[in-house]
Amino acid sequence: MATTMPPARKPLQRKSDVLELLRSETTAWLATGDTGGPHLVPLLFHHNGEVLTFATFANSRTVTNVAATGRARAAIGRHYDVVMIDGSMEIIEPDAIDPAIADPFASLLRGGPDPRHTPGFVYLQLTPTRLQAWRSFDELRGRTLMRSGQWLI
Incomplete structure (x- = not known):
């Protein structure tokens, strides 16, 4: 059974959806x-409007890689409606995290540690630093909505 995709979104709608x-x-x-x-x-993750905050084990391969490169890519959404975010990544010790970020992040854990x-x-x-979003072939052109940390729209 074929799935019909909605028409391509205008850039402002894409940004709003992101x-x-x-x-x-x-x-x-x-x-x-x-x-x-x-x-x-x-x-x-928790997004505060500026950064995406994650938490993981300090001895994980993820943290080792971030310590070595300072870079990462996050993918959010589904295969037919995806947001890809490239950027610089920083390791923050728990005692240095802003409570305005840590509190909402902790609420995601639903009683977890x-x-x-x-x-x-x-x-x-x-x-x-770069953000791309698309939900169909029709949206591949113009999928870059942010470059060098600045929205293009």
């Missing part, structure tokens, strides 16, 4: 890499 997705979604696929190749993991109070965890903050 911002809504960043407000409503809580899981991203986070990709990092090193000389051993790419590493991809699903992680919870708060990284601020769990030994061996660190935060990762992704500052977007």
Whole structure:
């Protein structure tokens, strides 16, 4: 059975949809890499309007890769409606995280261990430098909505 995709969105609508997705979604696929190749993991995130914040084990391959490169890519959405965010990534120790970020992040865990109070965890903050969004072949052209950290729309 064929699926009919809606018509291509105008750039302003795409940006609006991206911002809504960043407000409503809580899981991203986070990709990092090193000389051993790419590493991809699903992680919870919180977006405060500027950065995406994640938390994971300090001794994970993700953190090792970020320490080596300072770069990452996050993918949010579904295969037919995706947002790809490339950017610089910083490791933040739990005692240095802004409570305005840590509190909403902790609420995502639904009673799970708060990284601020769990030994061996660190935060990762992704500052977007490039953002692409598309939901169909018709949207591949013009999919870059942010470049060098600046919205193009």
